[in-house]
Amino acid sequence: ExxxxxxxxxxxxxxxxxxxxxxxxxxxxxxxxxxxxxxxxxxxxxxxxxxxxxxxxxxxxxxxxxxxxxxxxxxxxxxxxxxxxxxxxxxxxxxxxxxxxxxxxxxxxxxxxxxxxxxxxxxxxxxxxxxxxxxxxxxxVSSLTEGDVMEASVTNVAPFGAFCQVAGLDAMVHISEITYRRLSHPGEVLSVGDRVKAVVTNVDPAALRVALSIKRLQKDPLLETLDELVAASESGVVAAVEGNIPLVDDVCRMLVRGGEVEAAVPGQRVRSSSVSKEFQLFLSTESANGFKLVARHLDTMQEVNVTTSMPREELKVAVAGIIAKLAKDTSVVQP
Incomplete structure (x- = not known):
């Protein structure tokens, strides 16, 4: 009663x-x-x-x-x-x-x-x-924060992304946040009814909507060295590309000009399944004499070999400063 x-x-x-x-x-x-x-x-x-x-x-x-x-x-x-x-x-x-x-x-x-x-x-x-x-x-909505990892259900698939339900709220995964490989349509990898693990990238309290990313929970192939792609290009499996990615030469000059980098030399440029309309630069792995940076633009990737005794965190700060300067003239992503 x-x-x-x-x-x-x-x-x-x-x-x-x-x-x-x-x-x-x-x-x-x-x-x-x-x-x-x-x-x-x-x-x-x-x-x-x-x-x-x-x-x-x-x-x-x-x-x-x-x-x-x-x-x-x-x-x-x-x-x-x-x-x-x-x-x-x-x-x-x-x-x-x-x-x-x-x-x-x-x-x-x-x-x-x-x-x-x-x-x-x-x-x-x-x-x-x-x-x-x-x-x-x-x-x-107030209980959600950027970085939360949640399970979402795909409710509809459109050319620009996938609509989802998460915790009873409307959510969207833009096509660029589904996977690192190129997609013509989200339907190539997602279907209505799919349950996916995604990370919250934005919460809009006014619109009561949530933006999600699936690919940010995946390993970015760009963050690995280009050794496999370079080897594949030498064997003819992957096409090598002549010249350097735009802005790579500028990055190398600015790194050396700082005084703590002995040399910054562009490596081989190769085709990749990863695609970016913007110039992107990442600090990848350690090498015998320093570190390797990886640049990406459109469907090509290029390694930059940096000779330096700087600790990794200091190099990240130096690269971030260069990116901030370049950002005035072009669109970039911080490492």
Whole structure:
């Protein structure tokens, strides 16, 4: 009885709460708010437009999967009737949302059975719904910081990136933050329903949105030496490129001019699968006489051999100072 009274208070207050999807059936989702101790059913008819779009995208992915020859063969002799097939697709799509976090509002509670019905829909007749929902999301946003590593679910794929849900919030992974290799479309490596590990790169409290990066949790091939690429270029497997990357000569001159670097000599320039529209410069590994820098521009990479007795941290400071000077005339990335 106490639980029912508490639930009725939530109904009257139109309070939005974060909830975890615990299960599903053909009619909707079973959700639980651990924070408030509420457990109820979210019917398909009470799903928000964003959640319905996510579900529709998951159904398309499931239909495509079932249309593949290997999936069709796995069905065996008994072919599904059209109605059964649609039901199976819907159930598979709903199952893919289990474990996710969404925001819900308690719509009704049965005083006899205690059965609770949830909703994700903001009603125009109640403008306070929008503000109440924003407040609930703000509480979650305020708990996120840049650098947090989280699991995100892909809800849609567009030419410029992937839309995701993370902790019940809208998130975006720009195409440039998916992988280090060149992509024509995010769909080459991501599909709706994929769950990926990503790092938070930006939190926008005003828009209640989060920017994510998948590739920053991967090992950047650029941070390794170019020994393998140079060897491959010498054997003809990878194409060598004549001349130096723009700004590499400037970097070498400025390093030597500082007085603590005895020599800075550009190495071989080779083609790479990594691509950058901007000039990028990284401090890579130690060498016998100092360190190696790696420059990247467009689809080429080049090593710079630096002869110096400077400690690594001091060289990083020196390189950062050079980058700061070059940044006035060109776009660069700090090491």
């Amino acid at each position: 106490e639980t029912i009274q508490l639930a009725q208070q939530f109904v009257e207050a139109r309070t939005w709460v974060p909830a975890s999807v615990m299960g599903h059936n053909a009619g909707g989702l079973l959700v639980r708010s651990e924070e408030e101790g509420l457990y109820g059913f979210l019917p398909l008819s009470q799903m928000s437009p964003g959640l319905r779009l996510w579900l529709a995208n998951l159904e398309k992915e499931e239909e495509l999967r079932r249309a593949k020859p290997d999936a069709a063969a796995a069905k065996g002799e008994g072919e599904e009737q059209e109605g059964d097939a649609k039901r199976a697709v819907r159930l598979a799509a709903l199952a893919a949302i289990v474990g996710e976090q969404i925001f819900v509002r308690l719509l009704s509670v049965d005083a006899t059975s205690g059965r609770m019905v949830m909703t994700c829909v903001e009603e125009e007749a109640h403008p306070e719904d929008e503000e109440n929902l924003r407040q609930a999301k703000r509480r979650v």
